[in-house]
Amino acid sequence: WKVDETDQKAHTSICPELGDWCKDKDHVVRNHHDVDLPEFYPSVPTIEAGGGGTTTSSFHLFPWWYSEQLPFGDDYEKSMADMPSSIELPILEIPPFSEHIDFGGGKKVATVTLSFDDLIKNIKNGIAESHKERGQSFFKEYELRDPSIKYTLTVSKASKPSDMTYKDHVRPGQLKFAKGRMWDEISVYGYQRIGVPVLKQVSPSDTFFDVGTTVVVNSSIAGVGRLSGDCVGDSINISPGDNTIDLGKLAEGVYSNCILIVKNKTDRDSWPLIIDKFSVSLKK
16 A cells, blocks of 8 residues: 655645644654555545545555456456556655645656566456356455465666656546546646645525625635636635625626636635636516
8 A cells, every 4th residue: 555654744634633833754653643544546646544434445455456346247347357467656756845845746766566467367267256156246255265466576767757746646547536626636737736725615606686796705725816707806815714705797697607716825826616607687
């Protein structure tokens, strides 16, 4: 499993929950907090623990698998065909937090390739035999017949370091697991940005019977907002928590492209918030 024990992990993921006194991994360890939280696959690599909620706990699977479960059901043969027998693990040089605060990027300097051809072959044979003989309700047939796990490990050094982010690390077969706000951000920037405003619309959008319309938007931190798309206006001072946003004087019609972006004090933009579709009517 992938485990990040760097000071950057502690600074960006753990310390904010503990308090201002926490600065690095040593502070975390000395106060009896666990810094060795694994990052589970095959979901998009995440700095969350992956033990519940909406995260994917795949401790029962191989870390490069493209499915949430063992090949099962009528299409088990196709699922088996999709089982890779190797995984490439990049070796990255990650800059100190003071130089680069975004989690998930670095310089790729080498690649470790793990190949499990015999192991995957044995698993496939066991699944096929179980399905043929007694059906897939007998899960004990999925146990490894051969307790020894043979693998080949190859290390290749890059001719020169190259930039690599989480986005580059997601294999094509894992894309179906790539969803949610974190992936939206990774797909654009390549990594999860730290310290940018997180926006959420609080009040529902419906029909406004006036040319002046407002919505309530929650922001995780303070900043300066600006509207674009169908809505325009002056700069908006944003506070942590709920904010009433004036969408400006709008003509009658339907609006589905009003966009709010909030810039924090270090000039970093939030992920764009598209206001829910609404209409403006002067007739009650």
